[in-house]
Amino acid sequence: MSLAFDDYGRPFIILREQGSKSRVRGTEAVKANILAAKTVARTLRSSLGPKGMDKMLQSPDGDVTITNDGATILEQMEVQHQIGKLLVELSKSQDHEIGDGTTGVVVLAGSLLEQAESLLDMGIHPLRIAEGYEMACKVATAHLDSIATKWDFSPEEVEPLVQTCMTTLSSKVVGRLKRQMAEICVKAVLAVADLPRRDVNLDLIKVEGKVGGAMEDTRLVEGIVIDKDFSHPQMPKELKDVKIAILTCPFEAPKPKTKHKVDIDTVEKFESLRHAEQQYFIDMVQKCKDAGAGLIICQWGFEDEANHLLMHHNLPAIRWVGGVEIELLAMATGARIVPRFEELSPDKLGFAKCVREVGYGTTKERSIIIEGCPNLSAVTIWVRGGNRMVLDEVRRSLHDALCVARNLVRDNSIVYGGGSAEIACSLAVEAAADKVVGVEQYAMRAFAGKVVGVEQYAMRAFADALEAVPLALAENSGLPSIESLTAVKARQLAESNPHLGIDCNDAGTNDMREQNVFETLIGKRQQMFLATQVCKMILKIDDIIQPSQYD
Ligand code: ADP
Secondary structure, eight states: OEEEEOTTSOEEEEEOOTTTEEEEEHHHHHHHHHHHHHHHHHHHHTTOSTTOOOEEEEOTTSOEEEEOOHHHHHHHHTOOSHHHHHHHHHHHHHHHHTSSOHHHHHHHHHHHHHHHHHHHHTTOOHHHHHHHHHHHHHHHHHHHHHHOEEOOOOSSOOHHHHHHHHHHHTTSGGGGGHHHHHHHHHHHHHHHEETTTTEEOGGGEEEEEEEBSOGGGOEEESEEEESOOBSSTTSOSEEEEEEEEEEOSOBSOOOOOTTOOOOOOSHHHHHHHHHHHHHHHHHHHHHHHHHTOSEEEESSOBOHHHHHHHHHTTOOEEOOOOHHHHHHHHHHHTOOEESSGGGOOGGGOEEEEEEEEEEOTTSSOEEEEEEOOSSOOOEEEEEEESSHHHHHHHHHHHHHHHHHHHHHHHOOEEEETTTHHHHHHHHHHHHHHHHHTOHHHHHHHHHTTOOOSTHHHHHHHHHHHHTHHHHHHHHHTTSOHHHHHHHHHHHHHHHTOTTBOOOTTOOSOOBHHHHTOEEEHHHHHHHHHHHHHHHHHHHTOOEEEEEGGGO
């Protein structure tokens, strides 16, 4: 309990702590937070890089996820600690903004905090550390810009995009098929990209899949795949050059409201009711036929009677198609969504070159593939995989690669991977740190009454923290980490070559240009920004007040 005394010497309580609250203050608080963050970050260290390990996570209801993706690991870990949650958010924001580099950003943040801890032990104030980190981050990102290369690509020459996507995929479960998958992703992105405006709407790329088959069977469908089948088993399984009506009204006779009462006491009355109902269906089917539709896609189900009639009139149909898919289909086929049968007219129909139903092995599951749509604004990556866990991981990996391709369409600058960019930045920050305590600056700052040059320690710490990425890459690849790092660093300095990194795959060269290991500049820059921001935030917390059950 914090007690204070008023002017008359009467005690009053500022903060009631006993029982309900616990409180940690000052450096102790910062250190407690750093410890928590380090613990979370350490979990991800072994997952970094092409030889990174996967994690298996079981949710409370027994679902198992096997993944290498930082954001997914942290999300499913269900971190309880408040500071741990900050790191989860960190990797999520990298995921939202960039889509890739979610492991790297957390490893970097963890390492920055680790370094901050030793600075705290030296007695440096957390705010000075934060300031130093900020300065170092500016230097590092400026250096990144200077070592970045622009890689021009065109729809005919997509190799640069493919290579960059391959780097992203090399650490994932699809590493074995990285070229095939990277090509699929690049094709998908270019199919929906608006190149003059340098924009890609990833919502138009659906990544869908079915358990079964092999990963090699994954392919790009230049159209839409929906998880449905034709409403009647005897309808044709493949339609060519078909006109499509998209309906959001049900194929059923109007139902009497509960307020009305229908008395059927004779066979004749029943028959006439049945006839009237049947006539409704016949009219509906006729309206579709009159409009010229060759396929009905309906948001609702049909009664057996309607289904039978549709089959009888050679009008294939698909029922229970979800709202999002209806919209996508309407966009792609050029159809208008029709809410009432009366509104059906030939100009509201869409068109597709091919609509076919496919089955999977011995299961009852079916999918409909709609290809050759006039406004090819949506594509689907159809993923296959041996089990649900592999399938989910492939989808996550493809998401990363799609994001990388999109980022390159937006900004075609790349930096080299394998820790080379981090080492180059680390060297640049070290050099900048030496300049911080120039004599003139020293004098000026002393005059301003400030503590001098402490930031240089923080900047050096930042430089050391950047080395965590190449260190982790080397460690995960079974290389002697410190030796590999120092060797590469020495070569970078001697040869002034910022493309030298860790040779994780034992390819025989450290030059990442030759190994074709690329990452996007915006991704790398964002990693540094975000990691620095989170560190600064954690360093600024000097008081933790929490309910005591969390002690
Ligand atoms: P993230 O989720 O952060 O993208 P990854 O596990 O995909 O993490 O690892 C990415 C790191 O691995 C990057 O630093 C990248 O430069 C590095 N990397 C990827 N492929 C190679 C390779 N063939 N050789 C060396 N480093 C690589």
